Amino acid sequence: TGYTTLDYGFVNTAATKSEITYIDGDAGILRYRGYPIEQLAASSSYLEVAWLLIYGELPTESELAAFDERIRRHTLLHEDLKRFFSALPHTAHPMAVISSALSALSTYYETSDDPKDPEHIEITTIRLLAKLPVIAAYAHKKSLGQAFLYPDNSLSFVDNYLKLNFGNLAEVYDIDPVLSRALERLLILHADHEQNASTSTVRLVGSTGANLYASISAGINALSGPLHGGANEAVLEMLGQIRDSGEGVARFVERVKNKEDGVKLMGFGHRVYKNYDPRAKIVKESADAVLEHLGVQDPLLDLAKELEQIALEDDYFKERRLYPNVDFYTGVIYKAMGFPERMFTVLFAIGRLPGWIAHWREMNLDPQTKIGRPQQLYIGPGEREFPRS
Numbered sequence: 586t587g588y589t590t591l592d593y594g595f596v597n598t599a600a601t602k603s604e605i606t607y608i609d610g611d612a613g614i615l616r617y618r619g620y621p622i623e624q625l626a627a628s629s630s631y632l633e634v635a636w637l638l639i640y641g642e643l644p645t646e647s648e649l650a651a652f653d654e655r656i657r658r659h660t661l662l663h664e665d666l667k668r669f670f671s672a673l674p675h676t677a678h679p680m681a682v683i684s685s686a687l688s689a690l691s692t693y694y695e696t697s698d699d700p701k702d703p704e705h706i707e708i709t710t711i712r713l714l715a716k717l718p719v720i721a722a723y724a725h726k727k728s729l730g731q732a733f734l735y736p737d738n739s740l741s742f743v744d745n746y747l748k749l750n751f752g753n754l755a756e757v758y759d760i761d762p763v764l765s766r767a768l769e770r771l772l773i774l775h776a777d778h779e780q781n782a783s784t785s786t787v788r789l790v791g792s793t794g795a796n797l798y799a800s801i802s803a804g805i806n807a808l809s810g811p812l813h814g815g816a817n818e819a820v821l822e823m824l825g826q827i828r829d830s831g832e833g834v835a836r837f838v839e840r841v842k843n844k845e846d847g848v849k850l851m852g853f854g855h856r857v858y859k860n861y862d863p864r865a866k867i868v869k870e871s872a873d874a875v876l877e878h879l880g881v882q883d884p885l886l887d888l889a890k891e892l893e894q895i896a897l898e899d900d901y902f903k904e905r906r907l908y909p910n911v912d913f914y915t916g917v918i919y920k921a922m923g924f925p926e927r928m929f930t931v932l933f934a935i936g937r938l939p940g941w942i943a944h945w946r947e948m949n950l951d952p953q954t955k956i957g958r959p960q961q962l963y964i965g966p967g968e969r970e971f972p973r974s
């Protein structure tokens with residue numbers, strides 16, 4: 586039609602209004618419901634931030650305690666659902682496992698009830714927050730061929746998650762509070778980022794009336810790509826390749842600049858940030874602190890710093906305003922904690938879950954919401970005659 590504008594990648598088109606997250610990409614500012622990300626990362630908890638994103642205000646102490654308690658009570662997975670994992674190969678990518686498991690989860694809980702019923706949305710919110718980490722830890726255990734642990738509901742959300750991943754049935758698992766806090770901080774940093782590809786996917790799927798499980802499962806699949814959440818895994822792969830090939834950082838950067846074989850500097854660049862990603866600043870400090878705490882010397886961290894230094898001083902990156910994004914240093918931390926590379930994007934998904942839920946709910950409450958349905962500019966053939974009558 587005469588009114589259709591062509592906007593590849595939705596660079597200039599807003600699909601909604603939102604009250605959840607504010608980003609100023611030029612200034613490098615990120616706020617959840619008005620609170621600066623730096624303050625939340627320093628002093629808040631994952632569940633407090635989840636509440637803030639979903640309900641709009643910080644919880645009172647008793648609201649937070651009740652929320653935490655409710656989530657602890659919903660961590661168990663149905664025993665039948667556990668058998669779902671045995672149908673998959675141990676080589677399965679955990680992102681595929683968790684998105685499929687969430688679809689499967691809906692078969693247990695998404696009954697004929699009205700999916701727009703507020704009580705139903707409340708309980709689904711709790712179930713998702715409680716069960717996704719357990720499903721994610723089982724995907725990890727499955728890949729290792731190890732037994733699944735029951736959630737330990739005497740532990741906090743993050744400690745429980747660490748134990749489910751790294752504990753085993755034969756030994757007592759000691760929580761390292763420094764690692765636990767570092768992981769919590771990373772989850773907070775990932776909790777929302779307005780209309781990124783996965784959140785837009787959750788909203789688009791949800792706009793059809795599809796339920797929360799289906800919408801979030803779709804969001805996880807959108808997140809898995811290397812240009813989005815999959816970048817944290819791709820960064821470690823890239824660093825490993827640079828180290829193993831022995832080509833050196835300067836030569837690798839030349840190849841990126843010449844766009845040889847389409848090679849990109851993974852963990853660099855962002856659609857919205859044209860300045861240092863405020864999350865990346867915090868992650869970089871955290872990487873140093875975690876490795877020092879563990880007494881780990883990872884040459885990949887040194888390589889990452891060298892790469893950043895060279896790129897930030899180079900005209901190619903300066904002209905295009907390319908800076909490290911949140912994914913550049915996270916993998917180094919996850920690796921030091923003991924997570925395999927394939928789990929990195931799963932950790933992003935657990936972090937982003939409250940944001941996805943908040944957006945799905947905001948969309949459903951907005952009377953202006955319509956089914957998402959982009960236009961196209963048709964450039965195919967005009968009418969022609971089919972050759973056989």
Ligand code: CMC
Pocket residue numbers: 594781811812813814815816841848849850851852853854855856857905907910911912
């Ligand atoms: N390495 C080399 N060149 C790059 C990079 C990069 N990482 N990112 C962008 N460019 C170049 C791009 O080739 C283009 O150059 P030219 O003008 O010569 O064609 C210019 O910079 C503008 O880039 P663009 O592709 O138009 O930017 P975009 O907004 O469409 O893409 C992006 C944003 C994040 C997909 C992209 O920067 C990228 O692919 N980065 C690497 C993957 C990555 O780290 N993704 C994680 C993003 S942050 C967390 C998340 O959202 O999950």
